[in-house]
Amino acid sequence: MIYLDNAATTRVCPEAAQAALTAMTEGFGNPSSRYAHGAAAAERLRADRAAVAAAVGCLPEELFFTSCGTEGDNWAVRAAVEHGRRKGRHIITTAIEHTAVLEPIRALAGEGCEVTYLRPDRHGHISVDDLAAALRPDTVLVSMMLVNNELGTLLPVREAAAAIRAAGSPALLHTDAVQAFLKVPFTPRDLGVDLLTISGHKVRAPKGIGALYIRKGLKLKPLLLGGGQESGLRPGTEPTAQIAALATACNAWLPHREAYTDRMVQVKNHFLDSFSAALPQGVVVSPGDAPHICAVSLPGYPSEMLVRELSDRGICVSSGSACHRGKPSHVFAATGRPKGELLGVLRVSFSPESTAEECDALVEALTEICSARVSAR
């Protein structure tokens, strides 16, 4: 199998899988138990939190484990609006956020919040001037992702923080950093955000684990009510195996971070060059600012057909996270590019394991599929 859909999920690295197995079969105590086996689990949890916090670039007490990126995004959006309820009910976000941000915001709009959606240009870039113009005295939340999951574009989060400060706005700034974590350098403090979401399964940890960064000093409402875990803000017995795996995946990635980034950029550029050379009718929709995501299109060849035919040849790529039933995803649609281009979009996304040979096989398969279609016409 050739797997080039690493923005959807990644293969768990062997070190992380081993750490999860050990945590499940040996260090399986409940960190809240008072005897030594529980204390050992609590100690391991403390070390794992410190490791993930170091990878995020925050203090351990600023990191709250969640079950996934979706949970972190939902919690951040709802809690930020609740936090600002005495100051206003205006939210600013972008039209190209993940549904994990857009859907809770849509629900809040149904409950009386006003929402401004910033629109991207045709390359998927968001203007910070548009954000500055949209800020109002009653804006309580700005939610802007750091890397878009379908286009690989980088959004101006740092500049957004500066604009919020310059306007003297009370708005909290949340960023969904699910696709950025470990792939582009940042710390929450240098970005100037109050809230930041990550998810484990995009960085070679298993599914079922994520985290929300909450800036120290910011008091938010708990997501759930229950025991005192995660400082009482996200109670529930900690998923120690997933947490151990996430910490181990971070520790395995960090020493190679620059080399991994360089490799993914090289492989992505190799793919884009061979795609353009072999398929002159093809369009590069987004070369991606992030090292691991790009989007291309073959106008006239529907994405769903391409994904199916590639799958038959053992190649996995995506048609974009919500491109189905002949409709482009909300992200691609928001770029306003011609419909024919949007209906033939493929997202190709890389991991540090991806190779130039895999890209060659993908381009060869696409060339075959296109020529078979032309001769059948």
Ligand code: PLP
């Ligand atoms: N945000 C972005 C940008 C994503 O790409 C994803 C997953 O694709 C999510 C949020 C949701 O994360 P999870 O799958 O961990 O719920």
